[in-house]
Amino acid sequence: MEKKNNQPFKARLGAIGENHVAIKLMELGYDAINANDAIKNCKNYDLIAVNPNNQKTAFIQVKTHEGTNFPLGYSIETVMSDDFINHLVGPWVFVYAYEEKNERKYDCYVLSKEQMATLAKEGHKWYYSWDRKGKSQPDKKSLAGMEIAWLEGKKEIKGSAMYPNKPRFENPLSQSAKNNWQVIIDELKS
Numbered sequence: 001m002e003k004k005n006n007q008p009f010k011a012r013l014g015a016i017g018e019n020h021v022a023i024k025l026m027e028l029g030y031d032a033i034n035a036n037d038a039i040k041n042c043k044n045y046d047l048i049a050v051n052p053n054n055q056k057t058a059f060i061q062v063k064t065h066e067g068t069n070f071p072l073g074y075s076i077e078t079v080m081s082d083d084f085i086n087h088l089v090g091p092w093v094f095v096y097a098y099e100e101k102n103e104r105k106y107d108c109y110v111l112s113k114e115q116m117a118t119l120a121k122e123g124h125k126w127y128y129s130w131d132r133k134g135k136s137q138p139d140k141k142s143l144a145g146m147e148i149a150w151l152e153g154k155k156e157i158k159g160s161a162m163y164p165n166k167p168r169f170e171n172p173l174s175q176s177a178k179n180n181w182q183v184i185i186d187e188l189k190s
Contacts, residue, residue: 017064
C-alpha cells in the first residue's frame, strides 16, 4: 500500500486495522461487528465483539498507525484529567502497520480500559514534566499520543543531548501489551 499523508489513505489504513482485529476476534471464536458500518467514525469504539456462548459484549477502540506515536483523538488535557477513564468504554487495540522485506505486517497491542486510562495519563504527565531548557511546554490542547515504547512496557532512558533533564518514565505496564488478547477474552467471559 502506497504511503500517503491524506485522509483517504488514513481511512483505508484504519479500516485495514479494524478488519485485522475483527479477523483475530473471529479466530478466537467471537463475533465481531464493525460499528463504523452503522455509525460513521463512531467516537468511542470501532468494533463490537460478542461471545456467542453468553452474549457478553466488548466495545473495542482500534487505532492503526504507521508511526511509533499513535494519535489518540483526545487532547493532552483530557488524558491527564482524573475523569479520562469515563471517556473510555472498553478495551483498546493499537495496530502498528509496517513493512518488512516488502511484506506488510501488523502488530497488535491490546490494553484494557483501565490500562489505557492509566498509561495515557501517566505517559502524558511524564511528557509534560520535562525541563525543556527554556522552551515552552507543549500546549495541553494539543492532541495526545500513545508511544509504541510505552505499549511495549519499556522505560524511557533518562536524559538525552537535547533534554538532559528528562526524567525516567515509570511505565505502569510491567510487560508488553503485544498480542495481549487475554484482555478481551477476560472481558467476554461469562
